[in-house]
Amino acid sequence: MNVIFKIWRQEHAAVEGYFKTYEVDGLTEDMSFLEALDHLNETLVLINEKVIAFESDCREGICGQCGVFINGRAHGPHQHITTCQLHMRSFKDGDTIVVEPWRAEAFPIVKDLVVDRSAFDRIIQQGAYITAKTGTAPEAYAIPISKEISERAMDVAACIGCGACVAACKNASAALFTSAKINHLNQLPQGRPEEHSRLLDMVAQMELENFGSCTFTAACEVECPAEISINSIAEMNARYIKAKLFG
Amino acid sequence: MTLDAKIPEGKLEDKWKNYQATSNLINPANRKKLNIIVVGSGLAGAGAAATLAELGYNVQCFCYQDSARRAHSVAAQGGINAAKNYQHDGDSVWRMFYDTLKGGDFRSREANTYRLAELSAPLIDHFVQQGVPFAREYGGVLENRSFGGVQVKRTFYARGQTGQQLVLAAYSQLSKMIRAKKVEMLARHEVLDIVLIEGKAKGVIARDLATGEIKRFVADAVVLATGGYSRVFRLSTLAVGCNGSAIWKAHKKGAYFAAPSFTQIHPTALPQTSKAQSKLTLMSESLRNDGRIWVPKRKDDGRKAKDIPEEERDYYLERRYPSFGNLAPRDIASRAAKERIDAGHGVGQLKNAVYLDFKHAIERLGKDTIEERYGNLFNMYEKITGIDAYHEPMTISPAAHFSMGGLWVDYELMTSIPGLYAIGECNYSDHGANRLGANSLLQTSIDGYFILPNTINNYLAGELGAKHPGADHPEFMKVESEVRDLIKKILEVYGHRTVDDFHRELGKVMWHECAMSRNKAGLEKAIVQIKNIKTEFWKNVKVTGQANEMNTELEKALRLADFIELAILMCTDALQRDESCGAHFREEYQTNEGEALRNDDDFAYVSVWEYNKGDFKLHKEFLEFEYVQPTVRSYK
Numbered sequence: 090m091n092v093i094f095k096i097w098r099q100e101h102a103a104v105e106g107y108f109k110t111y112e113v114d115g116l117t118e119d120m121s122f123l124e125a126l127d128h129l130n131e132t133l134v135l136i137n138e139k140v141i142a143f144e145s146d147c148r149e150g151i152c153g154q155c156g157v158f159i160n161g162r163a164h165g166p167h168q169h170i171t172t173c174q175l176h177m178r179s180f181k182d183g184d185t186i187v188v189e190p191w192r193a194e195a196f197p198i199v200k201d202l203v204v205d206r207s208a209f210d211r212i213i214q215q216g217a218y219i220t221a222k223t224g225t226a227p228e229a230y231a232i233p234i235s236k237e238i239s240e241r242a243m244d245v246a247a248c249i250g251c252g253a254c255v256a257a258c259k260n261a262s263a264a265l266f267t268s269a270k271i272n273h274l275n276q277l278p279q280g281r282p283e284e285h286s287r288l289l290d291m292v293a294q295m296e297l298e299n300f301g302s303c304t305f306t307a308a309c310e311v312e313c314p315a316e317i318s319i320n321s322i323a324e325m326n327a328r329y330i331k332a333k334l335f336g
Numbered sequence: 337m338t339l340d341a342k343i344p345e346g347k348l349e350d351k352w353k354n355y356q357a358t359s360n361l362i363n364p365a366n367r368k369k370l371n372i373i374v375v376g377s378g379l380a381g382a383g384a385a386a387t388l389a390e391l392g393y394n395v396q397c398f399c400y401q402d403s404a405r406r407a408h409s410v411a412a413q414g415g416i417n418a419a420k421n422y423q424h425d426g427d428s429v430w431r432m433f434y435d436t437l438k439g440g441d442f443r444s445r446e447a448n449t450y451r452l453a454e455l456s457a458p459l460i461d462h463f464v465q466q467g468v469p470f471a472r473e474y475g476g477v478l479e480n481r482s483f484g485g486v487q488v489k490r491t492f493y494a495r496g497q498t499g500q501q502l503v504l505a506a507y508s509q510l511s512k513m514i515r516a517k518k519v520e521m522l523a524r525h526e527v528l529d530i531v532l533i534e535g536k537a538k539g540v541i542a543r544d545l546a547t548g549e550i551k552r553f554v555a556d557a558v559v560l561a562t563g564g565y566s567r568v569f570r571l572s573t574l575a576v577g578c579n580g581s582a583i584w585k586a587h588k589k590g591a592y593f594a595a596p597s598f599t600q601i602h603p604t605a606l607p608q609t610s611k612a613q614s615k616l617t618l619m620s621e622s623l624r625n626d627g628r629i630w631v632p633k634r635k636d637d638g639r640k641a642k643d644i645p646e647e648e649r650d651y652y653l654e655r656r657y658p659s660f661g662n663l664a665p666r667d668i669a670s671r672a673a674k675e676r677i678d679a680g681h682g683v684g685q686l687k688n689a690v691y692l693d694f695k696h697a698i699e700r701l702g703k704d705t706i707e708e709r710y711g712n713l714f715n716m717y718e719k720i721t722g723i724d725a726y727h728e729p730m731t732i733s734p735a736a737h738f739s740m741g742g743l744w745v746d747y748e749l750m751t752s753i754p755g756l757y758a759i760g761e762c763n764y765s766d767h768g769a770n771r772l773g774a775n776s777l778l779q780t781s782i783d784g785y786f787i788l789p790n791t792i793n794n795y796l797a798g799e800l801g802a803k804h805p806g807a808d809h810p811e812f813m814k815v816e817s818e819v820r821d822l823i824k825k826i827l828e829v830y831g832h833r834t835v836d837d838f839h840r841e842l843g844k845v846m847w848h849e850c851a852m853s854r855n856k857a858g859l860e861k862a863i864v865q866i867k868n869i870k871t872e873f874w875k876n877v878k879v880t881g882q883a884n885e886m887n888t889e890l891e892k893a894l895r896l897a898d899f900i901e902l903a904i905l906m907c908t909d910a911l912q913r914d915e916s917c918g919a920h921f922r923e924e925y926q927t928n929e930g931e932a933l934r935n936d937d938d939f940a941y942v943s944v945w946e947y948n949k950g951d952f953k954l955h956k957e958f959l960e961f962e963y964v965q966p967t968v969r970s971y972k
């Protein structure tokens with residue numbers, strides 16, 4: 090199959106970017122979207138052009154490294170998948186496919202389709218852990234946890250940190266990401282002792298990083314590859330009030 | 337140099353305790369003066385970096401991804417083993433030790449393997465404490481499942497995302513120590529060489545992947561935790577960035593490489609469907625708990641799976657291995673699949689696959705139970721193939737998956753270079769010639785969390801009084817300029833073929849000659865072919881863009897250059913071992929029934945390779961079995 094890619098090119102953060110059009114043939118429907126980009130890059134090398142910088146690693150939807158805006162949607166036309174899980178069978182022969190990096194003030198562009206998501210790491214550093222040193226753990230059975238709590242923690246712990254929630258949000262809010270981690274840990278008995286400081290510190294960092302505020306448009310939950318629900322944000326907000334009152 | 341594994345004195349069950357009781361310690365005030373480099377942020381790297389920092393050392397931790405959280409440990413689905421005996425089904429440290437040693441076909445050390453089993457239970461305690469949401473029963477207790485090669489249920493899991501949950505716990509702990517300013521995290525930094533001063537590891541040279549800048553990093557010890565190198569096959573279940581570069585550079589600097597050709601081929605990956613394919617997706621082995629594997633009895637059967645009646649299906653694993661059936665170990669299951677596929681019974685588009693069928697399990701347990709157990713795997717399958725596996729069997733196929741081989745390490749996890757350690761998948765330690773499912777998350781984790789933080793003191797105690805060379809030491813300058821020259825050389829070739837094109841060629845040779853089954857003529861031919869690929873690569877590879885900018889093509893080229901050299905060693909190793917053991921199956925050495933024929937008289941050793949100016953010199957670490965008598969590894 091043949092498609093026309095319109096791809097964002099930008100040498101680095103300090104220069105202007107622009108769209109460049111590439112007509113690509115020799116694709117098959119079985120190819121993943123990223124394999125189509127690989128293929129395009131190989132042809133670019135052979136005509137002495139620089140390759141398009143884009144990110145990926147696991148290529149199976151779990152590491153969160155990939156992620157681009159495709160025809161106006163984070164991770165492309167389907168819900169709840171990552172860019173690396175998208176296949177060319179989702180497009181038609183002759184389609185024009187517009188590819189852009191995540192757009193958010195907190196995610197500066199590094200090059201072409203690659204952005205800097207280290208703001209996420211800094212939010213995690215502000216308390217998304219349980220302060221216990223290696224070697225200090227009690228026997229695992231000392232802490233029984235109901236199946237329900239454990240499953241609910243797992244629902245949000247599944248976040249892959251790709252940033253699609255931010256990219257999909259018109260305010261570029263990181264509320265879904267931040268809430269997922271807070272609700273994972275604050276729900277579990279192990280996370281209780283630090284629940285308030287964890288929440289307040291992580292939210293404060295989120296605000297420092299220039300993410301926008303959440304206005305509950307729910308655009309994030311539509312794209313989230315881990316299917317984290319916007320209820321997670323509501324839960325974080327409820328916990329926030331509690332932390333402010335009792336923290 | 338002689339190979340001293342430094343196995344501690346005493347009875348098997350006392351060795352680790354004896355080691356800890358007698359090794360050197362360093363007091364907290366002095367730990368602050370010592371710097372450690374940890375290359376890698378997977379379970380091994382992040383676990384080690386966080387724990388060493390908790391102990392007071394200053395740590396610099398590296399990964400090539402944009403965040404530590406993305407290390408490929410994240411992709412492990414199935415679970416992690418521990419001898420907790422929570423199921424009351426007869427499990428014990430001894431049984432786990434035995435299963436692991438036997439699973440590895442008696443090609444690993446008793447002492448290491450025992451320690452692996454011994455430290456498994458506290459590791460689960462650790463991860464529970466760190467907030468890992470392991471699967472639980474209604475009463476709040478932890479749930480277990482069973483994995484290939486064992487008859488008890490000792491596998492802990494978090495849905496189909498066990499590796500993700502463990503690595504996120506390690507990343508959390510690492511983040512805590514970053515906040516405490518005890519760890520400096522260098523994401524998007526690829527280590528391209530190791531610096532030795534007076535024979536000891538004293539630092540690394542890394543490339544900042546965002547800017548292309550080459551930087552020098554100094555330390556008192558260097559820990560490599562760079563994961564598996566099975567991407568040498570190109571098509572594998574590894575991430576596209578996984579590489580063998582750091583360990584290969586260490587090897588060229590004098591670190592011995594053990595059993596490089598021992599590669600696990602996983603039986604349940606999704607089959608290749610196109611030439612452009614960049615990786616193969618694993619379907620967790622846990623699926624074999626409830627799924628049944630079969631092929632049509634009739635050759636080249638063109639019918640759809642649902643049209644093939646029960647009596648015309650060959651459940652070949654259940655037929656050949658009645659006591660383990662669909663849970664036969666990976667090497668055996670993969671080879672059995674290859675045998676059926678080669679004999680013309682393969683299914684799927686390219687006839688390169690077998691069926692994994694849940695029909696009976698769904699009838700027996702109901703769709704809900706299957707969905708609860710494997711829902712996300714079924715979803716993933718559907719996303720990739722467009723097929724609903726609740727109604728049709730999955731098609732699966734063997735894929736390169738795990739490197740048992742790696743840098744040779746002693747009981748302390750130190751390589752043959754003083755001050756250079758290798759932990760996690762990049763070393764050769766506990767798995768022998770075949771790794772049991774769910775034992776690797778375990779090994780990488782205990783290496784990083786429990787073993788290294790106890791053994792590294794023993795070396796560092798001697799470094800306290802030593803001189804601390806700065807980054808301007810001539811040796812650092814020299815290695816840095818070698819790295820720059822290499823990059824320049826690759827960019828200057830500017831030939832006519834892409835890096836991926838070379839990688840596909842290499843992968844093909846390796847898959848045909850050095851994967852599930854090997855033979856002398858094939859391996860000899862492969863070595864010649866790979867040497868030709870190497871010559872051609874340096875004459876004709878083409879990389880566009882510059883050295884001093886983000887250049888993903890250059891990254892790939894540097895990794896491939898190392899893979900090509902490593903591939904030659906892998907074939908050399910497979911050729912040398914005139915026996916079949918574990919995943920290493922030499923066609924010349926098999927029983928009449930096609931089972932592996934091990935030769936303990938001549939090969940009860942680990943092949944340990946020394947780099948010798950482009951050639952390799954063999955050393956042998958003889959394995960002594962004091963507690964367990966090697967038996968024929970039968971799963972019949």
Ligand SMILES: Cc1cc2nc3c(=O)[nH]c(=O)nc-3n(C[C@H](O)[C@H](O)[C@H](O)COP(=O)(O)OP(=O)(O)OC[C@H]3O[C@@H](n4cnc5c(N)ncnc54)[C@H](O)[C@@H]3O)c2cc1C
Pocket residue numbers: 375376377378379380381398399400401404406407408409410411412413414415416417498499525526527528561562563564573574575578579581582618737738759760761762773774775776777778780
């Ligand atoms: C798909 C899949 C499923 C699996 N499922 C299971 C399972 O269910 N149970 C089980 O026990 N095992 C499983 N395994 C095996 C297990 O996951 C791995 O063996 C283990 O996680 C490896 O951990 P590691 O820390 O050694 O390496 P990794 O997690 O791969 O980490 C390597 C680290 O090194 C860094 N790195 C590499 N090279 C460089 C360099 N040159 N410079 C700087 N940094 C570098 C990377 O950035 C990364 O941070 C699975 C493996 C795969 C591929």
Ligand code: FES
Pocket residue numbers: 144145146147148149150151152153154155156171172173174
């Ligand atoms: S590459 Fe890992 S999620 Fe897409």
